Amino acid sequence: MRHVKDYVTPAILIVAIILIWEIVSRVIGMTFILPSPTEVMVKLYDSRNTLFLVHLPATLAIILIGLAFSIFLGVGLAIWMSVSKAAEKAFYPIIISSQTIPIIALAPIFVLWFGYSIWSKVVVTLLITFFPITVNTFDGLRSSSKELKELMLTMGASKKDIFFKLSVPSALPHFYSGLKVAVTLSVIGAAIGEWLGAKAGLGYFSRRMMTQFDGAGVFAPIVLLSAIGIVLFLIVVVLEKISLKWRRTE
Amino acid sequence: MSERSLQFKGVSFHYKESKSEQSVLILNSLDFDVHKGEFISIIGPSGSGKSTIFRLITGLEEPLNGKILINGKEYPNRYGKVGYMPQQDLLMPWRTILDNAALPLELKGIKKQEAHKRVSDLLGEFGLKGVEKKYPGELSGGMRQRVSFLRTVLSGSSVLLLDEPFSALDAITRLSMQEWLLEQWEKWKTTILFITHDVDEALFLSDRVFVFTEAPVQKLVEVHVPLTRPREIRDINSPDVIAVKEQLIEQLRKQVTS
Numbered sequence: 001m002r003h004v005k006d007y008v009t010p011a012i013l014i015v016a017i018i019l020i021w022e023i024v025s026r027v028i029g030m031t032f033i034l035p036s037p038t039e040v041m042v043k044l045y046d047s048r049n050t051l052f053l054v055h056l057p058a059t060l061a062i063i064l065i066g067l068a069f070s071i072f073l074g075v076g077l078a079i080w081m082s083v084s085k086a087a088e089k090a091f092y093p094i095i096i097s098s099q100t101i102p103i104i105a106l107a108p109i110f111v112l113w114f115g116y117s118i119w120s121k122v123v124v125t126l127l128i129t130f131f132p133i134t135v136n137t138f139d140g141l142r143s144s145s146k147e148l149k150e151l152m153l154t155m156g157a158s159k160k161d162i163f164f165k166l167s168v169p170s171a172l173p174h175f176y177s178g179l180k181v182a183v184t185l186s187v188i189g190a191a192i193g194e195w196l197g198a199k200a201g202l203g204y205f206s207r208r209m210m211t212q213f214d215g216a217g218v219f220a221p222i223v224l225l226s227a228i229g230i231v232l233f234l235i236v237v238v239l240e241k242i243s244l245k246w247r248r249t250e
Numbered sequence: 251m252s253e254r255s256l257q258f259k260g261v262s263f264h265y266k267e268s269k270s271e272q273s274v275l276i277l278n279s280l281d282f283d284v285h286k287g288e289f290i291s292i293i294g295p296s297g298s299g300k301s302t303i304f305r306l307i308t309g310l311e312e313p314l315n316g317k318i319l320i321n322g323k324e325y326p327n328r329y330g331k332v333g334y335m336p337q338q339d340l341l342m343p344w345r346t347i348l349d350n351a352a353l354p355l356e357l358k359g360i361k362k363q364e365a366h367k368r369v370s371d372l373l374g375e376f377g378l379k380g381v382e383k384k385y386p387g388e389l390s391g392g393m394r395q396r397v398s399f400l401r402t403v404l405s406g407s408s409v410l411l412l413d414e415p416f417s418a419l420d421a422i423t424r425l426s427m428q429e430w431l432l433e434q435w436e437k438w439k440t441t442i443l444f445i446t447h448d449v450d451e452a453l454f455l456s457d458r459v460f461v462f463t464e465a466p467v468q469k470l471v472e473v474h475v476p477l478t479r480p481r482e483i484r485d486i487n488s489p490d491v492i493a494v495k496e497q498l499i500e501q502l503r504k505q506v507t508s
Contacts, residue, residue, distance in 0.1 A: 148342065155354045246387065
């Protein structure tokens with residue numbers, strides 16, 4: 001391992017924070033306000049069956065479906081805006097202003113529309129994740145070199161050639177940047193959706209524990225949520241490394 | 251030598267200015283002929299419209315008036331009719347050397363396998379053996395220019411336009427690239443138009459030198475290089491050539507000062 005050094009400092013920092021947390025919470029001694037990390041881990045272990053077999057799959061389904069829709073719509077919209085000036089003028093301001101709407105405030109409406117089904121949560125996830133994907137992909141599609149485009153034209157390239165052989169490869173690194181932001185946001189989206197109305201899921205579990213003043217029970221699913229976020233992020237990083245091998249040569 | 255690869259007949263051109271109504275004429279009913287298999291250098295100060303000539307020939311721009319004939323024919327769409335090598339190598343960083351060079355073949359609809367085979371056959375001649383799996387980011391400037399030239403040659407065109415291809419290279423690499431280019435040109439028997447602002451480079455490489463004079467360009471000053479082929483770099487120090495060189499520099503200086 002060449003990069004062991006890179007990980008030493010953050011590892012020390014994390015251990016230190018957890019230690020301080022542990023000490024402070026033991027001094028305060030009020031579990032329902034500030035549970036100690038060990039209590040959270042114990043809770044995680046005790047409720048492992050419901051957490052891992054019921055709530056984790058429910059949340060994961062929301063995240064993955066939400067992300068799939070988000071990629072499909074985001075990339076589609078980005079392509080449309082990149083080929084049509086009219087589409088760009090029509091959609092771009094709406095996309096930007098949609099980000100100023102507090103999604104949390106809207107979420108109850110989705111519960112009204114879609115009920116406690118998975119779709120109310122999927123919509124929240126979609127709304128929160130499609131922005132980074134659309135904007136990054138769009139910028140990426142526009143980032144392709146004008147000189148290369150002209151060179152391809154002089155070689156007799158068609159519009160289709162230029163799109164697939166130039167615009168798409170140019171956009172790919174930007175798309176991955178957007179996707180990295182989106183996967184971390186997707187966890188937040190799913191959790192918000194579940195907090196506001198759900199019958200299962202990690203967010204729902206956390207909220208239920210809150211009503212029971214079970215501090216450790218609130219934190220345990222949050223640990224899992226953040227683990228999902230990290231794993232998804234790492235998956236995207238690996239995909240990026242595989243498909244953008246050339247970037248290491250730059 | 252009577253066949254003509256390229257003809258400009260009364261070509262006028264100006265770029266469309268988006269803001270102001272008036273636009274500056276760059277070419278004013280310009281005529282010139284390039285014979286088959288000739289090596290022509292185009293020389294002139296920056297902004298004199300050298301690159302504009304290339305943009306017109308490739309079809310990136312359309313003339314206001316006049317005709318541009320390639321191999322004796324006038325095409326409604328000149329895209330894909332000549333091989334154009336830009337100033338920067340413009341390789342695609344995400345493609346391997348093999349895939350970069352195969353691009354023009356791919357665009358012509360040739361199957362990937364066949365295209366790769368044709369590239370592989372030429373790699374040795376272009377000094378690129380063993381790097382075909384690498385990415386452009388891993389190669390030196392000179393190597394990248396060779397890939398770019400290979401790609402231009404693979405366009406299959408009989409007319410190649412090279413726009414200051416060696417201007418970004420250091421002096422030593424540049425010299426060896428010039429010698430190498432002559433060697434290749436003799437082998438390929440193509441017509442080459444070569445933009446440069448280096449008088450020595452123009453003299454060493456070409457049969458004729460076109461000097462861009464007053465703007466708008468109405469008439470090209472044409473200079474024959476008094477050298478036979480094959481040439482060596484020391485030949486440009488012969489008295490005949492030095493006389494021509496002084497004449498060229500005189501022409502260029504006149505424009506800069508006036």
